[in-house]
Amino acid sequence: MKKFLVSGTIALTIFACGNPGQNSTETSSTPAASTEATANGNPSYDPKRGEGKFENMELPATLDVAMAEKGKQIYEVKCASCHKLSDERLVGPGWKGVSAKHKPEWIMNFITNPDAMIDQDPELQAQLEICLVRMPDQNLSDDDARQLLEFMRQNDGVK
C-alpha cells in the first residue's frame, strides 16, 4: 500500500512539473533581454559621445594621409558594400559630411560597438526605421576604426 501511495505522488509531481505555469518565475535574463531592457531611455546615455570605450578625442587639424589610405582599404573590404562616399544612401547613409556631423568619439564608438549603440542612440534608432538593416558589427580593431575615421575626414575634405 505504501508503494502505491508513492506512485501516486510521483504521478502528481510529474504533472506539476509539466505545467508551464509552475516555472514562470524561473524566467531569467538573457544577454539579449538585458540589452533590450536598457533600450529607449537609458538616462546615462550620452547621445553626443555614444557608448563604447572612446571619449574626449582631440584630433589634429591636418590629415594623416598614410592613415587615411589604410582606412580606405578597410572601407573597400568592410564598408563599401553599404556606404557610398557621396551623401547618397545605398543600404546605409552616404558618408559625405559624417565626420563634421558627429564627434569623433561617437563615430569610433558606433563602428566598434554598433549593437549597443543602435539599441540606445535616438538618431540610430531613427535611421533603423529608414534603413531596416542593423549596421553589422564588422569586427574592427581600435586601429581599424581610427584609420577609417581618418578616411572619413579625408572624404570630407580635411587636408
Place this chain on the structure above:
Amino acid sequence: MKLAQSTLAALAIATLLGGMNACKPKSAGSAVSGNAAEKVYVPPGKYDEFYNFVSGGFSGQLSVYGLPSGRLLRVIPVFSVDPEKGWGFSEETKPMLNTSHGFVPWDDLHHVNMSQTNGEIDGRWVFVNGNNTPRVARVDLKTFRTAEILELPNSAGNHSSPFITENTEYVVAGTRFSVPLDNVSGDVPIDTYKKNFKGTVSFISVDKDNGQMDIAFQIETPGVNFDLSHAGKGPSHGWFFFSCYNTEQAYTLQEVNASKNDKDFIMAVNWKKAEEYLKAGKGKKVQVKYAHNTYSDENHSATSEIRKEVTVLSSSELEGLCYFIPCPKSPHGCDVDPTGEYIVGSGKLAALIPVFSFTKMLKAIEDKAYEGDYGGIPVIKYEAALHGEVQKPGLGPLHTEFDGKGNAITSMFVSSELVKWNIQSLQVVDRVPTYYSVGHLMIPGGDSRKPDAKYVIAYNKITKDRYLPTGPELSQSAQLYDITGDKMQLILDFPTIGEPHYAQAVRAEKIRDNSLKIFKIEDNKHPYAAKGEKETKVVREGNKVHVYLTEIRSHLTPDNIEGIRVGDEVYFHVTNLEQDWDIPHGFAIKGADNGELLVMPGETSTLKWVPNRVGIFPMYCTDFCSALHQEMSGYIRVSPAGSNVPIKWGTGETAPEDNTSGQ
C-alpha cells in the same frame, strides 16, 4: 461518513491503478521520480553545463547536445554530405569525402573520442571513426567542423576506433572484418579465410600542435574480428587493449560459427615496443593506396592526397609486441579504469564480467605463464591475468564506464539495464532499467583518468514507446541518469540522431570560450575570394566562367549577370563580407543539380553550376539575414551555346543596361 468511504474507495482504486503501472517498470511513463525536472531544467537563455558529442551512427554525422537539458546544439557532417551546410556540395568540401574508392559521401560513424592531455579531456578535437569504408576523422572544436579525414589501408570495417592514448599520441583503428591485405591479390576463394585473411590494427600519430594525423604503423595479426579498444593510462600508458571475436575464423553464418569458442581474446599491444621495433627498422614498407584529406581555415578549402605507402610490423615475428588474454564469449567492450590497472572485458554472450589486472598481466608475461599461442602470438593463462569476475551482473554486458570513485557502470543489452559495481570487491551495488536495449553508455570523462561523474547516459538501440509514434521508424533514445547519489536516478529521456554508438562529454568551459565567431576577412587566402565589392568580377576562361561574388546584408554583388551560355561550367565563388557572429549567408540558384552554399562570415565557398537551358535564373540568399533578406537576390541570363552575348555584370548602378557594352 459515506462520502468519506467512497472517497477512500476511489483513492484506493486510483492508487491501485498507479500501483499496477508501477509493476510494469518498462512502460514509457514510469521510473521518473522526485526532483528530476529540476535537475535537467536549463532556463531560457542559460547555458548547459556540458557539451555532449554523440555518434550519429549510420547518418555519418556527429551530433552535439547540451547536458543536462538534452538540447540539440549542432549536427556536424563528418562522413556525410549535409545540404543544410553545403558540406559535400561546395567545391571546397568535396575533397573531404574522397577515398581510394572515389567520392564516398556516407559512412557508418561509430565511436567518439576526445583529445586528451595528461589523461584528461582537453577540449581541442573530437575523433570519430567510419566503420564501412575504413576512415578516421578529426573534428576541430574551434569551428565544430571536420578538419581531417584519413582512410585506412589493409583494413575492412574500422570498428575498434578511434580510441586514443592519454596525451593523444595515437589514435587507433582495427579491422572488424579481416580480409586479404591490399598488396596481395584478394581474388581468392572465401573459404581460404584461415590462410589468406589477415587482421590489422593501425596506430595513427597525431601532431600535438595542429592535430594532423599520419599512420605511424600498422600491426599485422591473424585473421579475427577486432571489436573495441582502449588505451592503457597511468602505469599502463604504453599499452593498448583490443577486444576481438571470431577466433573461430568463421566466414559464413558467423552468428553461430563465430560464437562457438568458450573464450576469445583481448589483445594487449605494447606500443612503446612497437616504436622501438620501428626505430630499429623492423617495419616492412608496404605499397597501398589511401586518401588523406585536410580542410584549411586559411584558404577555406579541402585538399585530398592519395598516399601510397604504409609501414607494417608483424605480430608473430616481433617478440613482445602483442599478447592475447583469453576473454569469455565474444568480448565487445574493452575498457580501462581511471587508475590504468584494471581492464574490463565485456563478453556479450557471457553471464559474468571478467576484470583483468595490468600488474598481473605483466607478471604473467615475465613468468611466461602462457597456455600456448594463437597465430604466433602468446596466449596468457586466463587466471594469471585475472583480477576477478563480476558474477551474474545481468545479461549481455557490452560497455563499461567509470566514476573515478572505485565504481564501474556496465551497460546490459539483453536485460536493458545499467549495472554499477565496485571494481575492487566485484560486487554489484546498484542497477537501473534503461528503455530499451542499451548499447553504449557514457559518463563525462568516464574513459579518461579524470571522470566527472555527475551523470551517466544510456544510448539505447531500441526506442518503441518512448516518444510519440512517427511511422515505422523512431529516432533513437537516450536516457540521462543522475549518479551523484547511491542510487542511479533517471532524470531525462531525449531523442538522438542515427544510432548513437559511443559519446563523450566535457564541461562547457573547456570548449565554449575557444569557439570561433568569424573568419577574419583580411586573413582569407582563398584564391577566388573577393575581399570587398571592388574585387567582384566575372571572368570567362573558355567554357569555364568564374564569378567572384560577395554577400552582405542584404545584397549580392554582382546581382545581375549576363553572357552565360548553356553548357558553361559556372563557378560562383561566394565571399561573405560580414564580420559579425552568426551571420552566415546562403546561396542558391534555380535548377542547380547539387545543393546550396552556406557561407560563414569572412569565408569563401564555391558552387558549381552547369546551366542546361536558356532563360533567366534567379539566385538568392537562403539564410534569413535581415529585414531585407527577401530582397537579397539576383538574376542570371543564360543564352544558347555559341551565343555572342557578352559577359556583363553589376549591382545597382553598375548593373548591365540594354544597348550599352561592358561596364
